[in-house]
Amino acid sequence: MGLWNTCIVLPAIPFALGFNLNCAFHTMEKNSMRATLTIAVLILSAQLLPAFSGKSVEAEERKSPIDEHRSVPTELYFNGDIVTVNEKQPEVEALAVRGGVILAVGTFEEVKVAAGENPKLYDLQGHTLLPGLIDAHGHITYTNILQFSANIASPPVGPVDDISGLISVLKAHAAESSDADWIVGFGYDDSLIKENRHPTRWELDQVSKTRPIAITHVSGHLMSCNSKALELAGITKDTVDPSGGHIRRALDSQEPNGVLEETAMHRMRFVLPSPDVPTQVSMMEKTLAEYASFGLTTIQDGATGVQSLNTLESAAKQGLLYLDVVAFPHMSVGLNTLKRYPPSDEYDNHYRIGGIKLTLDGSPQGKTAWLTEPYHHPPHGQPSDYKGYATLTEEKAQEFVDYAIGNNVPLLAHANGDAAADQMIRTVKSANAQFGKGDRRPVMIHAQTAREDQIEAMLDEGIIPSYFVAHTYYWGDWHRDSVFGVKRASRISPLRSSADKGLLYTIHNDTPIVPADMMRLLWTAVNRITRSGKVLGESQRATVMEGIRAITIDAAYQFFEEDAK
Numbered sequence: 001m002g003l004w005n006t007c008i009v010l011p012a013i014p015f016a017l018g019f020n021l022n023c024a025f026h027t028m029e030k031n032s033m034r035a036t037l038t039i040a041v042l043i044l045s046a047q048l049l050p051a052f053s054g055k056s057v058e059a060e061e062r063k064s065p066i067d068e069h070r071s072v073p074t075e076l077y078f079n080g081d082i083v084t085v086n087e088k089q090p091e092v093e094a095l096a097v098r099g100g101v102i103l104a105v106g107t108f109e110e111v112k113v114a115a116g117e118n119p120k121l122y123d124l125q126g127h128t129l130l131p132g133l134i135d136a137h138g139h140i141t142y143t144n145i146l147q148f149s150a151n152i153a154s155p156p157v158g159p160v161d162d163i164s165g166l167i168s169v170l171k172a173h174a175a176e177s178s179d180a181d182w183i184v185g186f187g188y189d190d191s192l193i194k195e196n197r198h199p200t201r202w203e204l205d206q207v208s209k210t211r212p213i214a215i216t217h218v219s220g221h222l223m224s225c226n227s228k229a230l231e232l233a234g235i236t237k238d239t240v241d242p243s244g245g246h247i248r249r250a251l252d253s254q255e256p257n258g259v260l261e262e263t264a265m266h267r268m269r270f271v272l273p274s275p276d277v278p279t280q281v282s283m284m285e286k287t288l289a290e291y292a293s294f295g296l297t298t299i300q301d302g303a304t305g306v307q308s309l310n311t312l313e314s315a316a317k318q319g320l321l322y323l324d325v326v327a328f329p330h331m332s333v334g335l336n337t338l339k340r341y342p343p344s345d346e347y348d349n350h351y352r353i354g355g356i357k358l359t360l361d362g363s364p365q366g367k368t369a370w371l372t373e374p375y376h377h378p379p380h381g382q383p384s385d386y387k388g389y390a391t392l393t394e395e396k397a398q399e400f401v402d403y404a405i406g407n408n409v410p411l412l413a414h415a416n417g418d419a420a421a422d423q424m425i426r427t428v429k430s431a432n433a434q435f436g437k438g439d440r441r442p443v444m445i446h447a448q449t450a451r452e453d454q455i456e457a458m459l460d461e462g463i464i465p466s467y468f469v470a471h472t473y474y475w476g477d478w479h480r481d482s483v484f485g486v487k488r489a490s491r492i493s494p495l496r497s498s499a500d501k502g503l504l505y506t507i508h509n510d511t512p513i514v515p516a517d518m519m520r521l522l523w524t525a526v527n528r529i530t531r532s533g534k535v536l537g538e539s540q541r542a543t544v545m546e547g548i549r550a551i552t553i554d555a556a557y558q559f560f561e562e563d564a565k
């Protein structure tokens with residue numbers, strides 16, 4: 001997609017990347033920004049932002065970290081739009097950095113004095129400089145292991161247009177990975193392939209009947225498996241649906257058709273091998289480079305299992321992490337295990353545990369999100385009043401929320417459908433009543449169908465929504481025509497309503513669900529243009545500066561890091 005082509009436009013600056021967004025920001029004029037915005041993102045280090053929250057050049061001098069880097073030359077950036085995201089000092093002429101920490105911002109003369117003798121000068125040549133970007137929600141360890149998977153996404157992320165194309169990609173991947181037992185793929189999208197349905201076990205059997213195959217839907221909430229994989233997982237016509245999940249069946253039969261929803265995937269994941277910790281650690285360099293290329297300096301692992309916790313801990317110990325990584329162990333490890341991984345405010349070699357993660361429902365594009373009103377068109381085999389379903393019972397959800405709120409453990413709760421959002425608000429409200437309100441900043445992850453009354457309730461209970469606004473582009477047409485109908489689809493990720501009501505929010509890509517391209521994410525928040533080029537809910541657009549805040553300082557607040565980033 002030419003619109004988002006990125007290129008290094010500042011080759012003289014080793015740590016700066018430039019993004020040309022020619023005409024990408026259609027609402028630029030309205031937001032009094034230039035029609036063509038060129039953004040350079042500094043990716044020096046996660047400690048980049050501190051000086052932006054200071055007031056004067058002198059006050060911004062941070063002695064201790066800078067003293068450690070006395071021998072490091074000071075870099076002085078000038079002649080561009082330097083966006084501080086600090087309302088008190090929104091734009092400055094120049095910025096000095098030493099040892100990855102901002103030394104000073106201000107007029108060129110002020111910064112030159114603060115920079116001392118012989119700073120390295122970097123002429124931005126009119127480009128815009130932004131602070132390091134923050135991934136408000138995503139999954140770096142999952143992204144990392146996908147290096148072993150076939151890319152079966154549809155354009156622009158992958159090559160698959162229909163089921164025969166999917167089979168060809170899997171056959172090629174099977175040949176390349178002939179030493180592995182399993183054939184795995186990620187990212188198929190029933191909303192985008194020609195057939196508009198999930199591939200069945202019998203279609204996947206065309207790739208192999210002897211090697212097990214498990215391919216994961218782009219939402220991460222469903223998968224399709226061949227007959228060999230179903231056999232290994234022991235899923236038969238006699239297997240009953242687990243609580244919070246569904247085994248899809250062939251028409252007029254109990255025979256599984258290969259498609260597993262939500263918790264029904266657990267049995268498959270149990271037999272599906274994943275790369276061992278040393279292998280995962282060795283793959284991390286490539287994954288970090290990908291995130292860094294998009295200007296990210298803080299990354300979330302927002303549903304970490306025990307093996308992935310070991311991977312991150314090991315990568316940190318070996319000094320391999322150069323971007324800050326914050327892990328949130330997932331509820332699937334069980335409450336007792338969660339208690340063994342308490343959160344920490346301090347990074348250790350760029351790694352810390354940030355809190356815990358709950359999953360309350362599924363995905364709207366996969367039609368498993370838990371809604372209060374029926375889907376516009378129900379999925380395969382479901383009645384017209386189908387509304388999706390909860391992942392946890394109310395009691396179980398309350399138990400996890402009580403643990404988090406009662407122990408001041410930062411909480412992320414995945415809630416896509418408004419019924420799941422109701423459950424989060426209800427359980428947090430109950431815990432707040434029991435333990436007293438405090439500065440705990442629980443985050444509603446995705447919050448895509450949050451209603452106006454829920455925005456007000458989030459304000460009351462201190463909940464921060466992190467909106468998956470990239471959906472307006474990736475699945476906007478599908479949401480309007482198949483999932484929600486035009487009225488509900490037009491107000492998914494209600495950024496404008498939230499800002500107007502004074503509710504702080506963040507936005508995310510949920511990588512690997514969509515690539516970690518932060519400029520594309522910003523573009524979706526500001527424009528809400530679907531794949532087919534139609535605007536979805538113009539009245540919910542964010543301004544450019546609101547969008548930038550949602551991936552910088554407001555995201556830092558979500559992580560309790562607003563004093564440092």
Ligand SMILES: [Zn+2]
Nearest residue numbers: 414445446510
């Ligand atoms: Zn999620």
Ligand SMILES: [Zn+2]
Nearest residue numbers: 138139302510
């Ligand atoms: Zn996620």
